[in-house]
Amino acid sequence: MFVQPPVSFNNPAPCLDDKQFGLGILANMAWLQSHGFEVDGIHIPLLLHHGSSADDAIALILKRSPMLVAIGLNWVHFSRGAIDTARRLRERRPHLPIVVGGQHAGLFAEEIASSNADCIDGVIRGEAEVPLLRLAECLANGQRIPSNVAGLHRSRSPALPPQVVDDLDSLPVYSYRSLNPPPLQADVGAISTTRGACPFSCAWCIEPVIGRMQGRSRLRFHSPDRIVDQIEALVQEGICRFTIQDNFFVGGDGNLAALAEALTRRGVRPNHLNIFAHPDSFTAHGMSALARCCDLGSIDYGVETGSTRVAAINNRRLDPNEVVERVATATSLGLEAYSWWMAGLPGEDEAALGETEELIARTMDAGCIPRWVSPLILFPKTDIHLHPDHYRVRRRFEGFADYAVFSDIKLAEAVMFSEAVAHETAEASRDGIAAAALRLRRFIVSNLHRLRRAYEGSPRVPDLALVEMRIRQSFM
Template identity: 30%
Template structure:
């Protein structure tokens, strides 16, 4: 093996990791793309999913004893999301003990956001932080190792020089034509995924969202600054590339998901849906999830997606208050939400809704408006899947200008966010340690109470939800005749049963 890529646990202790309040098993497709690209260059690459191995019964000792049999030239650790902060650092430290002469690098969204802090505190066992898109950075770095080259010439890294000074070596080299990045194969990941985690994530695009939602790190104003990317536009893979990625994934899984900014380019979505229909891929798919902004896709596009095999769609509605949506720069209206739900149902797609609490200037009245919209969407046939407190971190407009929005920040530094790694599930779903802020009107406890209040409100309307879901079954079967009614109802009941216990 030449390159070992690590998807870390939330914390290194296996039993504690299994109790994390946030999902830890899914790998970011950035690492999967890096692995696929490096394999294409002739390198032997393995991506090891530690939390998934834990779920299968592996212990920390099992895994790291296995690593001792490896001889990697380079080790990369993924740090994409907040819940992996502490686990990623612990993995780096333990791997450096095993491989003292092997460079260990870290990358991903949160590694990029907190790059300077991470390097300042943990440079004894982390040799560099890879900033932003990293396929070409990895290639340059491994070539440098093999040829004893000059590290100063590698773009896209933050490192300490021989005088312990931090060196920022500029934005990474990126692909102008993203179709040059090969589709990934799941067999690069160890251990092999089995149900219920056998789902293939499809990355359809790269670059900033065209909108400017104030709580999103990928919006058009923060993407280049917070994520330090030289990609200024949203670049979309060709329909042919996406179809190829789907075909490759279907060799190993029957469940797929697209969770990126493709909805920003509706015409492209339609082209992709028609390309999928042409290949007849829907016959091989058991579950296909898609994410979109309310109002972004019309009925023609939704119908095309449904015919292509997509059977459920996630809408981040966030709030039932038009005023709050305006404050956080959500680019749609309440009528857009209603129209999107109706069009999805009519197109044979189950719409799932997502809601936030702890938004700037949010009041009791706004929470009541959210309840009203939840009920309206339920009666149309929507399934409310998630209610979660808003999370704020560096780079976001609401973080950087918190006072302007009546926000008092609680978590500011990298190590503050270790609480997302260490906080464990409890029966009451009460997690004050991971509330990142207070608002002008809501304290930490208020935000938690309002989150639980909305969850309870949804749970008390479970029968209403099921009734309207049953009313729409005929339309689902019209577009997806292979659907099993019992499995579909079981899936809906599972969402409702898990709602109380999910945090984010």
């Protein structure tokens, strides 16, 4: 039994989205199923959303008499809910084996396993197919949880390193029908195209670290045909809008053109294909392949900052003129281009914020739609967290318990986000960082006329009212 826990049973309006179906859970379910195990999955936030109580959710899990419960803790904000779900299950069924897994759990595996030994049998660090299969086989044979499962941290015993399935394409395709209740948006699905460490080393990002921690030191890509297999399987489930939000962009034009070719060759035409990218990931070659292979293509660009000085401090390549040129190319090819920005980066002072505003304005003039401004969440094991003095940063959060504050904060409180800002820079206090995010969001709203002007007379005008509503909601 796989469980997507709530953010917290006491926080009905969490600061970050709680309705996602984690691809990691779906992948593990497909894997165990392909090895002959019966799998079931409960998405507690959706059950609560549809009116069930916490007790109903726990009772529903137990009613299925699972042999093993695996609770997903992939994102920071589910911290308290994951542990609380385990505790409620343990109170009702003391001998039921319970493990926790997912990316966030992996970051703090020892701490979680040792502080919650009363309700959790272990925490899986890393990719979980191999350890889960081993656990399922042992439990099915009437054995107890063995002490030598790859990646499984138990209180007091040292863990073996994670073990992964080497051939990525041999993993079975996953289904959005495996978790219940079904997703709120029935026609949208995310596609997993890569696993392993990101080759870039942006100082704030955990992705170079997390891939290695999960047991895969290099970034590995699914083949284009395997990605189309996954898309085809989801089309059968009624999904027609797809998003690729992982490190696919690292493969640049080559991988994008190969995917577009495979889709066209196999007669699979998504209504919408969305891809997350760095501004320099794709040239006109890759972008036109994307535009041709689906009804609507879109690219979400993580631009993050407009300051070349701040980008350099944080080991991120940035050429503002190139950013404008790339987003302009995207929109001229009929793609929707979106931009994402951050506040609170080391080195970000008044002048840098001004440069970010300038780049936001220039990209809007080119038709690129700002999606969001997020204060940096400083995660452990990132270069900034490891070397705060070098970046002139003060860390506010260290362990699992500190980061669990993300479970408590409500959406309305997160508007200022200050409690959850995990660091301070030499240039900005945590209130200053929250204020900087707000300033950039306000700047976007007061410059929406630029977008209207950019789309004047254009045959395909994006829903600018929706754009405005999203940004306005973030500070009202």
